[in-house]
Each structure stands twice: as structure tokens, then as C-alpha cells.
Amino acid sequence: MTNNRTRTKFYFGALSLAVILLFVLDIVLGSVYISIREIFNVFFSADKVEPHISNIIINFRLPRACVALLAGVALSVSGLQMQTVFRNPLADPYILGVSSGANLGVALFLLGSSIFSIILPTLVSNFCIASAAFAGSALTLFLVLIVSIRIRDIMTVLIFGIMFSGAATAIVGLLQYMSSESALKTFVVWTLGNLGNATFDEIKIMFVITLTGLTIVIFSIKKLNVLLLGDVYAQTVGVNLRLTRTIIFMSTSLLTGQVVAFCGPIGFIGIAVPHIARMFFRRADHRILVPACILLGANIMLFCDIVSQIPGYNIVIPINIVVAFVGIPVIIRIIFSNKKIINE
Amino acid sequence: MNKQSIKIENLSLGYENSANAKHELFPPFSVTAGSSQFIALVGRNGVGKSTFLRTLAGLQNIFSGNIFINGKAASRLLRKDYASLISFVSTEMVRVMHLKVFDLIAMGRYTYTNLFGNLSVNDEKIIVDSLEMTGMSDFMWRNVSELSDGERQRIMIARALVQDTPIMIFDEPTAFLDIPNKYEIILLLKNLTRQKSKTIIFSTHDLNIALHLADKIWLMANRKMYEGTPSQLIKTNAFDEMLANTVLKMENGEIKFK
DSSP, X not given: OOTTHHHHHHHXXXXXXXXXXXXXXXXXXXXXXXXXXXXXXXXXXXXXXXXXXXXXXXXXXXXXXXXXXXXXXXHHHHHHHXXXXXXXXXXXXXXXXXXXXXXXXXXXHHHHHHHTTOOOOHHHHHHHHHHHHHHHHHHHHHHHHHHHHHOOOHHHHHHHHHHHHHHHHHHHHHHHHHSOHHHHHHHHHHHTOOSSOOOHHHHHHHHHHHHHHHHHHHHHHHHHHHHTTOXXXXXXXXXXXXXXXXXXXXXXXXXXXXXXXXXXXXXXXXXXXXXXXXXXXXXXXXXXHHXXXXXXXXXXXXXXXXXXXXXXXXXXXXXXXXXHHHHHHHHHHHHHSSSOSBOO | OOOEEEEEEEEEEEEEOTTOOEXXXXXXXXXXXXXXXXXXXXXXXXXXXXXXXXXXTTSSOOOEEEEEETTEEGGGXXXXXXXXXXXXXXXXXXXXXXXXXXXXXXGGGTTTSOTTOOOOHHHHHHHHHHHHHTTOGGGTTSBGGGSOHHHHHHXXXXXXXXXXXXXXXXXXXXXXXXXXXXXXXXXXXXXXXXXXXXXXXXXXXXXXXXXXHOSEEEEEETTEEEEEOHHHHHHTTHHHHHHTTSSEEEETTEEEEO
């Protein structure tokens, strides 16, 4: 019945294998050379492994790879949902203003405390930054939900999102202007993204939130498909628009909010991966695109993380810079491809 | 006349602005649609045809008055009840990249499929049948974005068809089509009223189509709704109301220049 069903299955199989391979590579490669045998021993053997080696693997590389995987999945699926709901190929997970809200939260915390000369102990600040970011995202979610329940026209919701982001950015700008140099640097570094900040407990939180978000997405697949045709057709085949939108906004904010909280505002993945998935599978059906975004998102984020660590060098490039170089060519391709993805 | 599909009582059209002030666009009128009738809605631009069809399809709240669909009050129907009674094709062009014809038509089965939208063997058969009915069998795995306007309109009809509703509403189904396509599409729709016992309401600017092919015409002109068979409306000079102050006139059932 379906054309190319075998090809689709083959791609899914290959991409799943690639995730495993890149996950292992992400653990193997890094500034310090560690052999595969040593890594194997850390996990599976009682053989003596030097403590600093097992420390690097268990406390640095493994959590980092897990975070990369979860963040890649969460951002890609969120981006797909937003592109469908807004019927806009350039929509991304942050279109609702989640990252601006998080930015504002973190800026208030980091820069605000510097302005009021409160000295932050370095150890607490990581979790506090995450909390501040999550609080900012949650506030944004709350505002977006109120607006989307009250307003029927999706473009009005979009404009609200942009205006909210603008206001948040302005406040952040003011805080930056007034804050001390060291606090400013901490803030700027946070905006560049970091996959290596999360502790195991935080990864557990990320895992649970990602799983919850994904479950909601999977139950929205059928509705997302119908939304491709626009609000009128979605309604006339029986979709309750406001409820559906609210659910989709909720899962997007959950998925994106946690990534911003624990990794900073990582860009481009959310906008580029859904397009890569479409180019790859040549389908618009979300029953294919959602799993495709999950797999491609994980792969691409793991790949970016490997690149960011440049094997052999003692330096980690901020993830947002690597992601930009991977994402921008895809976005340029979208702009220059003469076929429009969605045309009204 | 056999049983009624739609009964409209004292319906007026209008909108509510942001300050909750009510603006009436079209005063109350009452019309009916019988089962398996092919009904043309005509009227000049801006008279409220689209608003009327959108209200009928449940896309807009009823401004005032009552609509009964198969005996049920429309104001009490839920989204999914509407979806089982009325299918709707708008003038909006669907051009989603990589969207297959089959996948688009499958969306019409929304209320019938499970939580994940998986199609049963029966669903797939219904989709294949609808493609055959609309003459689009060879296009099943083509991309919607690559179709011509006429082909796309047939696909949208097939999508409405698989929704399996007794009533189908089309807002200007021939708007972008050339003359042969226009008549082919209209004859296809008329055929559905005869073979599949669908009640079809469509808006059109083509008075020839309305006069020669419709069972009944709803004519909106000068804030009044005229209802009747084409010959009744010609007899009562309803078209003169619509063509007043234009370069056209109706003479012996034909449109002529004044």
C-alpha cells in the first residue's frame, strides 16, 4: 500500500545504528586520549582503571553525551511541531518566546545579583541558573497559553511571541548594560550553550521531561498531520483547535524549556533538523517525521558535540557556534530552494 | 421533496468586533436543503456567501437564528459531530511540500481512525475508491505541490468524500479553473448527489452553471435571500435584483449585456 515502505524502514534502522555509533564516539573522542579498551573496562570490567580516566568517562563524557542526545531530540521535535502549527518553514522551538523568557530569568539572576552586589558562590550557581531559566520558560509558557486560548488567529499568537521576546531582550539589554564585567561574561558564556553542565540528577530530570514531552507529541501526531492543511480543514475534519494548540504548545515548552535550562539557548538544531528529515524521507506525514526528527536530532547533536571538543586539543568550542555552522547551510538551502515548503 | 438535510430559520449573518459590538451583514432569512439536492449559492462579491457557508460548516458562530442539520440544532453540535455531518472544501490552496496525495486524502478519515491515525484496510479501500470516483487513481503517490489547480481541486473533493458525510459544502470550487475543468468538476459534484446521495451546497459566480446544473439556487442580493429552482427564480425576476446597477441583465434565462 505505502510506497517505499522498505526504504523508510532502512533509513530508520541506519539512523538508529548511527545514534549508537555517535554516542560511543562522543565518549571515546575528547581532549584526553582514552583507548576503547579502557572505556570498556570502566563500564564492564572490574579490572583496575586509573581513577582519573574513570572520572573523565563517568563524570564528564557520559553525562555530556546523554545531554547532547536528549537536547538534540527535544529541540528537533519541538521545531517540527512549531513549523507545522505555524505553517512556517522558518519557525523554531523558540518562536513562542521560551528562550527569551529563559534568557530573562537567567539575566535577572546573574546580572541582577551583580547589580545589587550579591556575591554568588560558584557551586550553587549552576543549578540556580537552570532554575532561573526554567522559571523564565514557565512564565512564558503561561503567557502563551493564556494568549492562545483567548485568541483564535495563530498569526496573532506568533506576533505576541515576537513582541514578548522583544520586551524580554530589552530588559536583558538593560541588565547587561548595568551589570559588572564578570557577571556579564558568565551570562554571555551561558548564552553560547553548554552541554557539559548538567549533573546526573539533572540528567534524570531532563530524561523524565523529554520522555513526557515526547509522549505528548506522539499522541499529537494525528492532529499535527491535519494541521498541515490549515485551521479550516483541521476544524472541519473534527479537530478542536484550541485544545490541540494548547497541548502542542505545552509539549514544546516543556521540551525546549528544559534544554534551555540545562544547556542554554541552543539554536539552529530546532529549525534545521525538521527540514533535514523532510529532505531525507520526502514525506510530510508526522508518523514518519516525528521518529525521523528524534533520530536525526540525536545524531546531529552528538556529531556537533564531537566536533565541539576537537579531539586532541584542550579546548571546547561553545556548542552554539558548532551548531550554527551545521545549521546555517541547511537554512540557506531552504531559502534558496525555489520550491516553497508551505505556500498560502 | 424528500427529507430535509438542512433547515435554516431566521439566520442572520454578521460579526462581533473586539468591543463586542454586533455588526449585521445580512438580515434574517430562512431556506432549506433537501436530501441529495445540488444547490448553488450565488450572489455578488462581499454579499456574505463565504460567511454563510462558513457558518453552515460550523467554522463561525451563528450570529442569530437557527440551523438544523439532519434535525439536530447546529449550535449544540460538537466539532466531531460536525465532522460526521458536513465536509467542507474552501478556496484555500494546499501546497505542502512532500505531502503525498494519499496522505492528504487520508486526513479526511480523521474521526474514523485510531489515536495514531493508522488506517484500516477499510479506510484504505475508501481512499482508493474516492480516488477512482474523482478520476485521480494514477496520482495516489504524487506530491500535492506538483499538481495543477484542477487536479488539486479533485484531490480536495476526494478528501471531503472519504469523510463520508451526508452534506458537502464547497466554497467556489471552480474559482481557479479553466472552462473544461470548471464543468468537469461541477458535473463530478452533481454526480455525487445522484450516485452517492450527497447533499451538496456550492457557491459560484458562474450563473450558467447555477442555472443549468443546480437543482435549487440560493440567491443573495440586496440584503434578501431568494430560494427556488432556476426556472422559479427566472420567473420571479430574482436575478434582476442581483444584476441591478451592472452592465448585465437576465433575459429569457440568459445573461446579456444591457
